[in-house]
Amino acid sequence: MTDHKENVRELITAGGKTPLCFLHSFGCRQNVSDGEKILGSLCSIGYGVTDDITAADLIIYNTCAVREGAELKVYSLVGNLKNLKKKKPELIIGLCGCMAQQEKTVEKIKRSYPYVDMVFGTFALEKLPELLYKVLTERKQAVDINEYSTGFPEDIRPVRTDKFNASIPIMYGCNNFCSYCIVPYVRGRERSRRPEAVINEVKELVGSGCKEIMLLGQNVNSYGSTLEDKINFSGLLRMINDIEGDFRVRFMSSHPKDATNELIDTIIDCDKICKHLHLPLQSGSDRILSAMNRKYTSGKYMEIVDHARSRIPDFSFSTDIIIGFPNETAEDFADTMKIVRQVKYDNIFSFIYSKRTGTKAADMEDATSDEEKRSRMKELLEVQREISSEGFRRFIGRTLTVLFDSDDGDGMFSGKSDEFIIVKAEADSSVIGKVKKVRITKSFNWALQGEII
Numbered sequence: 382m383t384d385h386k387e388n389v390r391e392l393i394t395a396g397g398k399t400p401l402c403f404l405h406s407f408g409c410r411q412n413v414s415d416g417e418k419i420l421g422s423l424c425s426i427g428y429g430v431t432d433d434i435t436a437a438d439l440i441i442y443n444t445c446a447v448r449e450g451a452e453l454k455v456y457s458l459v460g461n462l463k464n465l466k467k468k469k470p471e472l473i474i475g476l477c478g479c480m481a482q483q484e485k486t487v488e489k490i491k492r493s494y495p496y497v498d499m500v501f502g503t504f505a506l507e508k509l510p511e512l513l514y515k516v517l518t519e520r521k522q523a524v525d526i527n528e529y530s531t532g533f534p535e536d537i538r539p540v541r542t543d544k545f546n547a548s549i550p551i552m553y554g555c556n557n558f559c560s561y562c563i564v565p566y567v568r569g570r571e572r573s574r575r576p577e578a579v580i581n582e583v584k585e586l587v588g589s590g591c592k593e594i595m596l597l598g599q600n601v602n603s604y605g606s607t608l609e610d611k612i613n614f615s616g617l618l619r620m621i622n623d624i625e626g627d628f629r630v631r632f633m634s635s636h637p638k639d640a641t642n643e644l645i646d647t648i649i650d651c652d653k654i655c656k657h658l659h660l661p662l663q664s665g666s667d668r669i670l671s672a673m674n675r676k677y678t679s680g681k682y683m684e685i686v687d688h689a690r691s692r693i694p695d696f697s698f699s700t701d702i703i704i705g706f707p708n709e710t711a712e713d714f715a716d717t718m719k720i721v722r723q724v725k726y727d728n729i730f731s732f733i734y735s736k737r738t739g740t741k742a743a744d745m746e747d748a749t750s751d752e753e754k755r756s757r758m759k760e761l762l763e764v765q766r767e768i769s770s771e772g773f774r775r776f777i778g779r780t781l782t783v784l785f786d787s788d789d790g791d792g793m794f795s796g797k798s799d800e801f802i803i804v805k806a807e808a809d810s811s812v813i814g815k816v817k818k819v820r821i822t823k824s825f826n827w828a829l830q831g832e833i834i
């Protein structure tokens with residue numbers, strides 16, 4: 382078998398210098414995590430990493446396809462690279478990730494951006510050395526958007542950008558086919574990693590000083606369904622909770638159709654699991670939820686929330702909401718606002734519906750005007766601002782656990798609490814990467830402030 386890695390290493394280091402790569406990941410944590418694997422693969426070949434795009438010998442954009450805006454941004458950035466490539470003909474440009482997985486993207490790149498050297502999809506991470514070898518030896522566009530087996534790039538060690546905060550994918554792909562969503566088409570069918578692989582990775586990270594681990598999957602609540610091991614997501618959480626060390630665990634995303642009381646009880650019972658659940662509602666209208674193929678009703682959603690709140694009255698929830706799904710009426714939107722007011726989320730990520738070619742919803746008629754959608758978005762944001770600023774006040778006088786990760790200047794530092802809320806406090810730079818108890822003294826509508834105890 383050809384050893385593409387060794388061959389590429391010889392080619393790129395022939396001049397005696399370490400070649401540099403620049404990678405930017407768009408989109409969700411899963412994509413960022415893939416980006417860490419791609420960097421891992423490149424470093425194992427012999428590349429160094431740079432943040433300076435003009436110094437790079439290899440530029441890779443790891444793209445997102447979930448909304449049109451993300452795609453347009455990438456085309457504009459790739460367009461900007463044309464001049465750089467002219468000045469530096471040896472520069473290699475690559476496009477990968479969810480957007481690259483689509484046939485229509487490959488066609489557009491071939492047609493309009495011929496100077497892009499590589500296009501590879503979400504299944505081809507392990508093929509990167511082979512693709513680079515092709516580009517370096519044949520100097521023509523290399524494309525790989527095949528859907529390889531059921532695989533998981535288990536053998537690539539990621540290069541992590543954050544020492545204290547790490548993401549671990551526990552599963553790949555998605556089987557849910559929500560009618561608006563492109564993900565099942567670009568990331569293939571759901572497959573779970575073996576629990577031992579996940580546990581070993583957690584142990585290794587904790588051993589090297591990591592304080593927070595985010596478990597990733599499109600729907601973590603169906604973890605294990607493709608495995609022979611008799612394990613579900615709650616079982617995995619309990620195994621991780623039993624690992625010794627000073628760290629905390631989060632996860633995303635949870636599909637409400639598979640969220641159970643067992644999951645809520647596990648979160649509450651396990652001391653290392655953050656008492657917060659990101660539970661994408663998408664819409665509060667049962668009619669829209671059905672058209673979205675979400676397979677739950679607003680009633681079933683509220684049962685999960687009510688169970689959590691029966692055990693911890695102010696259990697923290699955040700959510701994703703899509704505004705303006707095809708033919709969303711004023712009544713549908715009012716149903717969404719009703720749930721928003723009832724749940725009192727600590728945080729909402731809201732998006733205006735974006736039509737994705739190839740999905741079921743792309744063929745649905747839509748009579749709602751863009752202006753109406755923007756006005757609904759504005760209303761949602763305004764109401765949510767009030768809810769979170771009122772909700773955040775409940776923390777004043779209480780002590781929260783915060784992992785500090787950023788220097789805001791003027792002696793102020795910030796990090797996230799267990800509840801996934803930004804907390805600011807006066808400190809010095811030694812606080813970065815440390816978990817501290819903070820007594821909350823002030824609340825804003827987007828963050829809290831307090832004193833480190």
Ligand code: 5AD
Nearest residue numbers: 447561562661701702732733734735
């Ligand atoms: N349009 C707008 N938002 C979308 N999302 C997924 N697909 C679309 C789309 N076509 C949102 C959902 C999802 C989040 C990651 O992105 O709210 O939970």
Ligand code: SF4
Nearest residue numbers: 408409412445446479
């Ligand atoms: Fe992540 Fe989905 Fe965007 Fe892909 S399309 S990067 S899975 S949000």
